[in-house]
Amino acid sequence: MATNGTSGAGGRAPVKKAKVAQTHTGLVRQARRINRELAEVYPYAHPELDFENPFQLLVATVLSAQTTDLRVNQTTPALFAKYPTPEDMAVADPEALEEILRPTGFFRAKAKSVLALSADLRDKFDGEVPGTLEDLVTLRGVGRKTANVVLGNAFGVPGITVDTHFGRLARRFGWTTSQDPVKVEEDVAGLFPPSDWTMLSHRVVFHGRRICHARKPACGACPIAPLCPAYGEGETDPVKAEKLLKYEKGGAPGQRLKPPPDYPGQPAPPLAAS
Ligand code: SF4
Structure with missing residues (x-):
């Protein structure tokens, strides 16, 4: 196994080299x-976001823009306790939602996105997160990056x-x-x-x-x-x-508050490195 030093890949000390064209x-x-x-x-x-189902992963990924996964992980337990399903989230009071999302930054825009995508899930997909890229990117606020996170980690689609x-x-x-x-x-x-x-x-x-x-x-x-x-x-x-x-x-913990058992350095303190 490679160690955390410069001799990990092949045991050679690296040297700065001129970039050459590769086949x-x-x-x-x-x-x-x-x-x-x-x-x-x-x-x-x-994935460094905590989630228990595709809906939680979708929302957490949208919230992770411009902030750390740790910050999102600190915010989502209260969010999903109050609004566990797309139907609940779609009718959330915008100001109450903004208040919960405030620590993640850009909270007004994020509240709008979360409300809109929850309404889309409720109205177009029977309250279920769809399992294809084509469908996911039709949700408001969901681009290819978010769609690929959800596909890869909630649906096992590469x-x-x-x-x-x-x-x-x-x-x-x-x-x-x-x-x-x-x-x-x-x-x-x-x-x-x-x-x-x-x-x-x-x-x-x-x-x-x-x-x-x-x-x-x-x-x-x-x-x-x-x-x-x-x-x-x-x-x-x-x-x-x-x-x-x-x-x-x-030497510090990672970003998850509910990590898989093999994840090193847990639990994370409330204020880890950004
Ligand atoms: S630039 Fe290359 S050598 Fe330097 S930290 Fe990144 S991966 Fe490692």
Whole structure:
């Protein structure tokens, strides 16, 4: 198993290298190797939102825009206790709903989205969350990213979830050059079989949240550094890089308040790192 150091993938010390053009076959090999390494680093990767059914996952995913999953997990127990079904949520008093959603930020817009998608579920889908991409994206406030999260984790349908972390890492790995999430999804889908898509998404997002951060990637403490064409974009000094690690890699709990049993570092305190 790869360790949390720069010798994880192949035991070689990484060096900053010039970016060279890859053949498609070479890119596929590199991509799948990175996925295998990430699977060893994050064997417990999973959605970081707490949910008990597809409706809860759908709403929690909508609420997770512009905030942490931890913040959403702290908010949804009260929300679903008061409005357990789409029918209940669709007739919620908007001000009461906004008050519950306030800690997640952009709470007025989020309350509107949640009310609208609950009404859509009630009126068009008999109160059930549909299990296809085509139907999910017809719900107000639901785009491809949210739809893929719900499909992959509530219905077992393979999906690539291109959030800010996934897009950034896919570009750093050389899997795409696009900023457009739909094109990123397409490019990455061409490198992996569908059976890999959902877990790949979790692993890449886990890596982005814990080690390969947007502004200061912790390259010097990164287990996949020897495989990464972007090694050197961040801090390469191992001691300084170690200090940049977050959640369980940095010695703190993860984001779930009701985690699966194999999830390390639980329970999460109320104010973990963002
Ligand atoms: S950019 Fe740095 S931290 Fe990110 S995957 Fe590459 S080596 Fe690791």
